[in-house]
Amino acid sequence: MGRLREFDEAKAIDGAVDCFWARGYEATSVRDLAEHMGIGGASLYNAYGGKRALFVTALARYAERSMRERIARREGNGQPKEAIRDFFTEIIERSLADRDRKGCLLVNSALDVAPHDAEIGKVVAGYLEEIRAFFQRNIEAGRRAGQMPRNLDAADVSAHLLGVLMGIRVLARTRPDRALLESVARPALDLLDMPVRPRARRARS
Amino acid sequence: MGRLREFDEAKAIDGAVDCFWARGYEATSVRDLAEHMGIGGASLYNAYGGKRALFVTALARYAERSMRERIARREGNGQPKEAIRDFFTEIIERSLADRDRKGCLLVNSALDVAPHDAEIGKVVAGYLEEIRAFFQRNIEAGRRAGQMPRNLDAADVSAHLLGVLMGIRVLARTRPDRALLESVARPALDLLDMPVRPRARRARS
DNA sequence: ACGATTTTGGAGCGAACGCTACAAAATATC
DNA sequence: GATATTTTGTAGCGTTCGCTCCAAAATCGT
Structure with missing residues (x-):
C-alpha cells in the first residue's frame, strides 16, 4: 500500500x-x-x-560493481600469476585513462572519511582486506602450480601488493604518468617470477 | 611604519x-x-x-619541517641502505603511534586537494618527487658502495619505494597494524639486500 | 605631536550547508 | 469509492561557510 x-x-x-x-x-x-x-x-x-x-x-x-567484479573476472582461470599481473595492468591503464583523476573511491574514502568515522573505517578496511586476500589466494595457487617461487611468503607479498596498489592510486592522482606507475608496479610483480639462475660471467669458484 | x-x-x-x-x-x-x-x-x-x-x-x-628534515637527517652518513631502511622504519613507527590517524599531510593532500586544484597538484607532485629522488640518490650510492645489487634499476626501485611509502600511509589510516605495515615494506626493502647464492639442496647438475 | 600606514577585533555580508515540515499526489486494501 | 499509507515537490528551518567592511588601536617617519 x-x-x-x-x-x-x-x-x-x-x-x-x-x-x-x-x-x-x-x-x-x-x-x-x-x-x-x-x-x-x-x-x-x-x-x-x-x-x-x-x-x-x-x-x-x-565495491560490488568495481572491486569484486574486477576480482571475480580474473579469478578461477587457473592462471594465478596472470590474474595478479592483469589486475595491476588494468589499474594502471584505467588510472591513465581517468581524465578527471577520480582515482578509486575506496582509496579516496580510506583517507577522506575513514579516519574520521570509525564505522565507515571498518567497512573500508574490510573491502581492502578483500583485495589483499585475492592476492594471497593467487600467490598460494601460483606456488602450488610451480609458477611462482616456492619461498614466497604469501602473507607478506599479498600485503606488499596491496600497499603498492594503494601507492599507484595515490600517485596516479597527482602524476598520472605511465613510466612512473609502471616503475612502481614492476619490482612488485617481478617477485612473482621464478628466479633466473644467475649466469656466471667468468669462471669463479 | x-x-x-x-x-x-x-x-x-x-x-x-x-x-x-x-x-x-x-x-x-x-x-x-x-x-x-x-x-x-x-x-x-x-x-x-x-x-x-x-x-x-x-x-x-x-614539507620543510617534516619531509625535508627527515630526508636531511638520514642523508650524507655514508650509509645509504640504512638511510632508506630507517626512513621506512620511522614512517611505520610514527604511523603506529599516530593515535588520531592524521597520516601524512602530503599524501592526504594528494588525494583531497591536488586532483581538484591543478596548481596545488603540481606543488604536491614536486614534494613527492623530492622523496623519490632521495630514494634514487641512496640507491645509486648503495650500488657504488657495493652494498646493493649491481643490477638494481635506481629509477624503477625509487619509484617503487615511493609507491610503497604512499601505500603504507594509506593503509595506516584505516588499519594501523604493525604486522600489516611491515609486511608491505619488507619485500621492497629486501630488494636492497645483496642476493644470497641459493644453497643447492641436493646434487643436481 | 601629527599624519600615514598597518593590524586588530567585531559585526555581518550573501550563499550554501544538512535536514525537516507539510500538503498534494499516487497507490493498496477494504 | 473511502481510507490508510507512502512518495514527491516545495519551502524553509537554523547553522555554518569563506570572506569583507570598518572603526579603534598601534606604530612609523617627519
Whole structure:
C-alpha cells in the first residue's frame, strides 16, 4: 500500500557513486546528490536516510560493481600469476585513462572519511582486506602450480601488493604518468617470477 | 611604519598545519584555523590572503619541517641502505603511534586537494618527487658502495619505494597494524639486500 | 605631536550547508 | 469509492561557510 517510487533506484545509486567518487564526501552536497540521482531532496532522505547513510550504500555499490567484479573476472582461470599481473595492468591503464583523476573511491574514502568515522573505517578496511586476500589466494595457487617461487611468503607479498596498489592510486592522482606507475608496479610483480639462475660471467669458484 | 603584528607567525603557521593535517582541507573552516592559529579572522586574511593561500603556505611549512628534515637527517652518513631502511622504519613507527590517524599531510593532500586544484597538484607532485629522488640518490650510492645489487634499476626501485611509502600511509589510516605495515615494506626493502647464492639442496647438475 | 600606514577585533555580508515540515499526489486494501 | 499509507515537490528551518567592511588601536617617519 502507498505510493510507489517513481525513480530508478539503480540509476540513483550510480549517480550517488559518481558524485562521491568525483568530489569526495565532504565536498559533495545533498543538492548535488539529488540532482545527479534524478530525485528530489525529500525522496533522498525518505529512501536513503541522509548523506552519510547514502554514502555507505554508495560505497557498497562501488565495491560490488568495481572491486569484486574486477576480482571475480580474473579469478578461477587457473592462471594465478596472470590474474595478479592483469589486475595491476588494468589499474594502471584505467588510472591513465581517468581524465578527471577520480582515482578509486575506496582509496579516496580510506583517507577522506575513514579516519574520521570509525564505522565507515571498518567497512573500508574490510573491502581492502578483500583485495589483499585475492592476492594471497593467487600467490598460494601460483606456488602450488610451480609458477611462482616456492619461498614466497604469501602473507607478506599479498600485503606488499596491496600497499603498492594503494601507492599507484595515490600517485596516479597527482602524476598520472605511465613510466612512473609502471616503475612502481614492476619490482612488485617481478617477485612473482621464478628466479633466473644467475649466469656466471667468468669462471669463479 | 604602521602597527606591527602581535601574533607569533611561526606558531600561527604551525597551528594552520595542525588544522589542515587533522581535518583535511575541506573540513577545516577559517574559524577553526583562526582559533588554532591564535589570531582573528581579519588578521588571517590580512597576513595570508585566505584559506587556499594559507593552505599552500602550511603545505610548504609541513614539507620543510617534516619531509625535508627527515630526508636531511638520514642523508650524507655514508650509509645509504640504512638511510632508506630507517626512513621506512620511522614512517611505520610514527604511523603506529599516530593515535588520531592524521597520516601524512602530503599524501592526504594528494588525494583531497591536488586532483581538484591543478596548481596545488603540481606543488604536491614536486614534494613527492623530492622523496623519490632521495630514494634514487641512496640507491645509486648503495650500488657504488657495493652494498646493493649491481643490477638494481635506481629509477624503477625509487619509484617503487615511493609507491610503497604512499601505500603504507594509506593503509595506516584505516588499519594501523604493525604486522600489516611491515609486511608491505619488507619485500621492497629486501630488494636492497645483496642476493644470497641459493644453497643447492641436493646434487643436481 | 601629527599624519600615514598597518593590524586588530567585531559585526555581518550573501550563499550554501544538512535536514525537516507539510500538503498534494499516487497507490493498496477494504 | 473511502481510507490508510507512502512518495514527491516545495519551502524553509537554523547553522555554518569563506570572506569583507570598518572603526579603534598601534606604530612609523617627519
